[in-house]
Amino acid sequence: MxxxxxxxxxxxxxxxxxxxxxxxxxxxxxxxxxxxxxxxxKRKTSEDWVRLGPTSKVELGTPTLFKTTIERQTGWIVTEEELSIYILTEDGRDYIALSNICTHLGCRVRWITDQGQYFCPCHNAAFDKIGLVVSGPPPRPLDRYETKVEDDQLYILLGG
Ligand code: FES
Missing domain, CATH: 1.20.5 (Single alpha-helices involved in coiled-coils or other helix-helix interfaces)
Structure with missing residues (x-):
């Protein structure tokens, strides 16, 4: 027992x-x-305002190129990405922010002052001052970002 x-x-x-x-x-x-x-x-759900620089840098009526670097996180991987954004204002109050990435196959467009157009060298496309397709194969206008001004600094809104 x-x-x-x-x-x-x-x-x-x-x-x-x-x-x-x-x-x-x-x-x-x-x-x-x-x-x-x-x-x-984790999924990035928030939207981020990214500061580009002072509004005083933008010439009235002429697209002005701003460059900035942002970090993107996907899981554990953090990568740096350079953004190049054209800013246009006709009155110093309302701003248009356009991506410089061509909507055809992603080449970088550049503003040609003499022609008053953005030009994409890859397949000879042209966009007008506000990013609408003038000629060439791009299927849609240049991408736009929402803008805001705070303390004379320009910001664009990046989607989450
Ligand atoms: S990538 Fe710009 S026209 Fe083809």
């Missing part, structure tokens, strides 16, 4: 130790898994 009690006690101790070990394992594993997997599951 005593032997049977001892076996029962040993089994109980073995089960109790195993259960405590399992609880400790779970307590350690959950934060570790969350730490490793969390960033990969």
């Amino acid at each position: 005593e032997e049977k009690d001892q076996l029962g006690r040993r089994n109980f101790l073995a089960i109790a130790i195993g259960a405590i070990g399992a609880v400790i394992g779970v307590v350690i594993a959950i934060p570790a898994v969350a730490y490793v997997v969390g960033p990969a599951l």
Whole structure:
């Protein structure tokens, strides 16, 4: 009978130790898994205003090129991306921000003052001052960004 009690006690101790070990394992594993997997599951949902520079740099009626570098995070990977944005204003109050990426195959367009057009050298496309397609294969106008001005600084809104 005593032997049977001892076996029962040993089994109980073995089960109790195993259960405590399992609880400790779970307590350690959950934060570790969350730490490793969390960033990969995070989706960027917020929208970001990116500062381009002072409004005083923009010539009235002439698209002015602003360049800035932003960081994009995808999971654990952070990459830097250079943005080149043309800013146009006719009155110093309302601003148009246009991407310099051609909507055909992604080449960079540049403003040609003499012609009053953006030119894409890849397939000889042209866009007018506000980014509408004038000639060539691009399927749509240059992409636009929402703009705002705060303390004489220009900002564009990047989608999330
Ligand atoms: S990439 Fe610009 S016209 Fe083809």
